[in-house]
Amino acid sequence: MTRASLSAAPKTVRVDLGDRSYDILIGPGLIATAAGEIAGRLKGRRMAVITDEHVAPLYLEPLMASLKEKGIEAVSLVLPAGEKTKSFEHLIPVCEAILGARIERNDAVIALGGGVIGDLTGFAAGIARRGSRFIQIPTSLLAQVDSSVGGKTGINSPHGKNLIGVFHQPDLVLADTDVLDTLSPREFRAGYAEVAKYGLIDKPDFFAWLEKNWQAVFAGGEARIEAIAISCQAKADVVAADERENGRRALLNLGHTFGHALEAATQYDGRRLVHGEGVAIGMVLAHQFSARMNLASPDDATRVETHLKAVGLPTRMNDIPGTLPPAEKLMDAIAQDKKVKGGKLTFILTRGIGQSFVADDVPANEVLRFLEEKHPG
Numbered sequence: 001m002t003r004a005s006l007s008a009a010p011k012t013v014r015v016d017l018g019d020r021s022y023d024i025l026i027g028p029g030l031i032a033t034a035a036g037e038i039a040g041r042l043k044g045r046r047m048a049v050i051t052d053e054h055v056a057p058l059y060l061e062p063l064m065a066s067l068k069e070k071g072i073e074a075v076s077l078v079l080p081a082g083e084k085t086k087s088f089e090h091l092i093p094v095c096e097a098i099l100g101a102r103i104e105r106n107d108a109v110i111a112l113g114g115g116v117i118g119d120l121t122g123f124a125a126g127i128a129r130r131g132s133r134f135i136q137i138p139t140s141l142l143a144q145v146d147s148s149v150g151g152k153t154g155i156n157s158p159h160g161k162n163l164i165g166v167f168h169q170p171d172l173v174l175a176d177t178d179v180l181d182t183l184s185p186r187e188f189r190a191g192y193a194e195v196a197k198y199g200l201i202d203k204p205d206f207f208a209w210l211e212k213n214w215q216a217v218f219a220g221g222e223a224r225i226e227a228i229a230i231s232c233q234a235k236a237d238v239v240a241a242d243e244r245e246n247g248r249r250a251l252l253n254l255g256h257t258f259g260h261a262l263e264a265a266t267q268y269d270g271r272r273l274v275h276g277e278g279v280a281i282g283m284v285l286a287h288q289f290s291a292r293m294n295l296a297s298p299d300d301a302t303r304v305e306t307h308l309k310a311v312g313l314p315t316r317m318n319d320i321p322g323t324l325p326p327a328e329k330l331m332d333a334i335a336q337d338k339k340v341k342g343g344k345l346t347f348i349l350t351r352g353i354g355q356s357f358v359a360d361d362v363p364a365n366e367v368l369r370f371l372e373e374k375h376p377g
């Protein structure tokens with residue numbers, strides 16, 4: 001079992017994976033004290049920090065100063081920001097930076113950034129020297145509540161999202177909640193979609209709490225920290241129970257089969273659609289499709305859409321700027337989804353708010369007709 005500590009600051013959520021268990025620390029000021037947390041847990045005194053061009057000017061220097069103060073020798077690599085960085089092109093310099101810095105097995109690779117940097121760096125750490133230690137310092141809301149936890153790493157392909165990668169768990173996650181103040185409102189909203197996802201999977205009370213308190217979560221302070229801790233705890237519980245997605249972990253994919261197809265269809269162009277926005281549209285579609293299959297009430301889909309719209313997220317395919325490829329093309333990306341088994345589609349569907357389930361063998365013709373109806377044309 002995993003458990004969030006109630007009173008301590010920072011809050012700690014433990015991901016319970018036997019001898020690969022690790023802590024997620026959540027709270028203000030953690031970048032400045034990062035080296036203390038790292039040195040207390042890892043023997044190595046050499047690190048490679050990977051970050052992006054937006055995060056580096058804000059947070060790289062304080063992190064490097066903290067490492068230096070504790071006698072940790074570190075190199076850094078700054079990559080372009082955005083989803084297109086999750087590619088073979090950028091994997092190569094990350095691997096070379098790790099090897100060039102002579103990161104040994106007790107040393108570590110640090111991802112300082114959002115989910116793009118976390119997924120790419122985690123993949124490089126997973127393959128360099130057949131597996132190097134890895135620390136996540138997530139700086140976007142999405143990365144703090146989702147991508148930094150659970151060990152899914154990888155890059156995209158024109159064939160689909162995250163199709164190349166490995167499971168490689170971090171040794172530590174440091175979620176400094178102060179850094180969210182510099183995140184753009186659009187990126188904060190995108191991360192919020194993954195927060196709402198935990199409510200829609202199996203926490204109807206949390207979803208209802210978010211409907212009432214989302215403004216406080218956006219404003220910062222205790223409500224925000226609480227929402228992050230609840231999200232991390234939810235993810236930690238699922239990962240501890242099903243690390244490699246043989247069953248229950250697939251629930252974390254709610255909204256993603258549609259969402260990933262839309263990201264691929266927009267060529268991972270963040271000006272049109274970012275991951276969390278795809279998830280928001282995908283979660284509305286998953287609830288609408290469940291209603292169409294007579295599994296849930298259409299009122300639930302309306303409730304989900306109303307809430308996501310209220311926070312300013314896109315909820316329909318026609319909220320995406322530009323032209324989308326036809327529904328048949330979206331089906332090509334859906335057919336590449338990692339949950340497909342024996343050519344049969346698996347979707348996360350729902351019986352109502354917080355009652356999601358894994359549906360195997362979803363008829364492709366029904367999905368196609370549904371997408372044709374919803375497609376902006």
Ligand SMILES: NC(=O)c1ccc[n+]([C@@H]2O[C@H](COP(=O)([O-])OP(=O)(O)OC[C@H]3O[C@@H](n4cnc5c(N)ncnc54)[C@H](O)[C@@H]3O)[C@@H](O)[C@H]2O)c1
Nearest residue numbers: 054081082114115116139140142146147152179182183275
């Ligand atoms: N591995 C997983 O389990 C998992 C889970 C969810 C999402 N993901 C992946 O995560 C990626 C999306 O992550 P994301 O939404 O963090 O995108 P991102 O990494 O592109 O970050 C969003 C933007 O915010 C900037 N940024 C990040 N932190 C900032 C800060 N504190 N201040 C100012 N700017 C900041 C970044 O430079 C970027 O421009 C997708 O590739 C998605 O597939 C992975």
Ligand SMILES: O=C(O)C(=O)C[C@@H](O)[C@H](O)[C@H](O)COP(=O)(O)O
Nearest residue numbers: 146150152161162249252253256338
């Ligand atoms: O951790 C998981 O498991 C998830 O599904 C979390 C998702 O939010 C995330 O976007 C993940 O990368 C999607 O996984 P994928 O296996 O469909 O690529």
Ligand SMILES: [Zn+2]
Nearest residue numbers: 194256275279
């Ligand atoms: Zn996601």
